Amino acid sequence: MSAMRYERPGTLEAAVALLSGATGAARVLAGGTDLLVQMRTGRIEPQLLVDCKDIPEMTAIVADDGGFRFGAATPCMALVEHEAFTKACPGVIDGVKLIGSIQVKGRASVGGNVCNASPAADSVPALIAAGAVATIIGPGGRRETRVENIATGPGKTSLARDEILVSLLVPRKPPHSADAYLRFTPRTEMDIAVVSAGVNLTLDRDGVCRKARVSLGAVAERALLVSEAGAALIGTTVDEAALEKLAAAAAAACKPIDDKRGTKAYRIKVAGVLARRAAQIALDRARKVN
Amino acid sequence: MAKHHVTATLNGSPVEFLCETQQTLLEVLRDELNLTGTKEGCATGDCGACSVTVGGRLVCSCLVLGAEVEGKRIETIEGMASGTELHPLQQKFLEHAALQCGICTPGMLIAARSLLERKPDPTEEEVRYWLAGNLCRCTGYNKIVDAVLAAAGEMRRA
């Protein structure tokens, strides 16, 4: 029997020290909704689990200069139930709400969603579109990076083995800005994205789009930030022609695979459809906020 | 490696148990504490049969390690009735024939209670979405949704 160690440090430093000192495979444990499943199905056999939920900074939600910073191990339901957060970050919440069931969200964290590095992770395209910044700690101290720089491929991240994702910052939105995230799944709930799209846009006072970030999920090795898709909206009133261009740019950016969840052709086609629909929702929201 | 010694509160009473690291809360409840009302349908978070609350949050006990619940408050189906009196949800499930085989029922009840604590007056759609993590293969969900709505009504009147 493999004797697996379980530790629950109270500080980031102690957590990093445990990871640095580990001899065999070690894993950060947040909600465990990916980790425990992978352990059960025998995909991984860690020798050390470092439970980060007792580290206050990793489960706090705090307003930060008009934006929000939240701990990487915060359970999704805590975000969903946080009124100010849901108001400030509607696109991120669209994504977070879609992760698993209420039960899964009672445990699952956004940090885990990001670090598990599934190309289909639901919070990731929304975070990328929102321009979210991750704070990471390691033996050498803290560093910051954009969320799009974390996953490098399925199950792979740019984090060193003794680094921990501490928190995520969703920056303040300029006036007339809003975001939205949509995914396609065959079932309404309890399903993994076949394709997904996050769109964040900023309008000027005349309703012309000045900034736009578009991110796609489940269409490549990792979530993509598609600048051509964003560019298709900028300078337009997000009219039919712009949405058409957006859809084409989104579809063109896909490098999907055929798998049990969908075909290549399907993903390419629907990526455009979802990007367009998400842009429409973001547009409607942006027109409502001032 | 030595087992973990865990102390927690289970359905309002103190409880202590020993467990291996990989043992889930579901396994602890069923195999160590002999509380078999919480069911295993998948052990991977997909069916909700193992639903319990930990610290007031609805979770799948198959996705929680026993070692993680140190100091926590756990509620299971065995604690749902108060003494000899059934919870209105339990009563409505019976009256509405909301269970056929009944294997999903403990998880459904725990999940539904958690919904009504947050939303005493849910719509049909809200009930369906909240319970989407609780699979039922027998009932087609009609009567489960009916029973939850009926219990909500009764609890609001009470």
Next chain:
Amino acid sequence: MADTVLYPERELKVVGTQPVRPDGVPKVTGLAQYGADFTLPGMLWGRILRSPHAHARIRAINTKKAEALPGVKAVITAADLPEQKFDYVGPERVAINFWHMTRNILAREKVLYEGHALAAVAATSKSIAEEALKLIEVDYEVLPHVIDVDEAMQPDAPLLFEDMITRGVQPPPTKPSNVSKRIEFKLGDVDKGFAAADEIVEASYKTKPVHQGYIEPHACLARFDTDGQAEVWSSSQGHFVVRTFTSRLVGMKVGDLRCHAAEIGGAFGGKTVVYVEPIAVVLSKKSGHPVKIMMSREEVFKASGPTSGASMTIKLGVMRDGRIVAAEGIFKYQAGAFPTSPVMNGCMCSFAPYDIANVRTIGYDVVCNRPKTVAYRAPGSPISAFAAESTMDLAARRIGMDPIEFRLKNIARPGSQTVWGAKLAHAGFAETLHALQKHPGYKAPLGKNQGRGVAAGYWFNGGGESSATVHVNEDGTVVVAEGSPDIGGSRASIALMAAETLGIPYENVRPIVADTNSVGYTQATGGSRVTYATGMTVINACNKVIDEMCVRAAKLWKVERADVIWEDGHARPAGKRAGEFEPLSFKAIAAKRTATGGPITASAAMNAEGQAPGFSAQFCDVEVDPDTGYVKILRYVAAQDVGRAIHPGYCEGQIHGGVVQGIGWALNEEYIYDRNGRMENPGFLDYRIPVASDVPMIEAIMVEVPNPNHPYGVKGVAEANIVPPTATIANAVHSATGLRLTDLPMSPPKVLAALDSARKR
């Protein structure tokens, strides 16, 4: 709420009410014990080693290292089970061959599918048992495999059994193949029928295997004592079946094995066979400890269930006035790794709803490298109905007739000839279609991208062997011991019928599902037989009790038995003694049992015949997203002839449940395999059964056309409802899009691909 279409009938007091089920409270408090909920002192955990290959020869198995692991108490392989004779036994529709069955329990010469069991261990903890499995060394010679039914029928396909010669072909083929059997049914002359038809409609279809998807994995606890007696607690549809199969597979006397029916967490046909029970018994025998085995969900998907996938072609010849003059169906069903799929049922049920003069159905039973199929709700019928009822829709469109009118025009009525020789003996089909037609929603307008579809379906329903004993207690309450595991509330129906018969309150009847040593033989819960056959058995036993109650009253009054009648729960003096004594209640007589002859108890046992078939007709409205291919079910209406709803709540629940399973089958459920024949979606996340937010309220219409052969008119309600949904939805998708989908599931990528290719055209 359901509409109930009532037919005139004698007045009943208890039957037809909806009390709380007798086994309800423990199920909402968590105290009910299901298969995995039993423990015994000294109990070990059993785990099963399964093949990672779809097809391989087993060169050697070495269990030495596993046996040496501390905490391991027993390791077994097929060598620990006796060899069985090669012989097909039992009724042809469900023939059994123990030579195959023992090889499915533990593989011998070859493993035939990924997940095929080949060894098992018992250890003092789950983790030690798990560790021990990793120490068993198996030397495999991997062989080419075949998954798809059409490919398995190719002449050069890899053979699962190198000596299998197709049965049912004259003269027998000389070359072995994967086709285990061919069957054919004929009525009239189809060639002539087609020649006379105004229009001929023909189409081919494919379906994927789907799993029953019960939420409770297979589980059991077994104890084998050194005197050769054993006891098993397991989740099954028939503990007598568990006893028959397990004793035979283990090689012990039937009388030495006592089987208990645990509460069962869903089954739908999937728990009519054994998987873990014989293994647990042998592990217990070898270790000297009780052994518990629980399958994981992955094991459930890979090694139990499913029902067949199929490849089918239907041809219909119709006249412009709507009459069907000829029908032909070719059905190729996957049996899985061992012979016997439900293809014979498919051949029989496909056109059974209709009165057609010329019919031919041909079935092929085909083995391939996937788990052995087992019954799934109306086994075989939903598969062939998908093809037949989709083609019915095409035919109705061709001649421009409303689909319900078209079906009514051809509907089978009492006296109609079936393809298998019998004449339909019962009414109910036309009444059900009429009830559906009258639903206000049927004429409701549809929006953009929306469509409406109709289909119907037939199921035999079952009778068969049941036993029951009724014990009268001294306070006038009653215990009914019967042998049918209760999956969906049958104890409530049994208690209702007993109370009605005896004339006592429902709460005074306590039914139990007794173990194999406490009640007579009873067939498995399946084929929608329990409320009919076990119900009738219980009613018979109750009538014997009534007779005895009259004997006791006669004694008390010192009159002759012939001068006592039973009315309204009371013994009354009658005939020449009428009015001489105050009537005696059930309770009053029960109180006098000691003085009048001792315990009052009666048993009945029968092989029930006279069951009436089930029929369901349904319509649904869908909306198809033209950009994603997503099919949303907007409304679903299902009418079914239930004979009589004994407990309307549970009766209706069967309709809701069957329809929602059918929706899953139609839209998303399927086994997905990789190139190596390994299942890619052995979990509920990717094997997508419907969740609560996927479906609307199912509107059930219970049509009551009583079965005259049953005292309360019961027909059986559990299965006919799952027959129409796949075609109902395919027909609705056709109505919404103008496209015919012939390949299940109609998942979004398939629907979108069809839409796109139509747009290109």
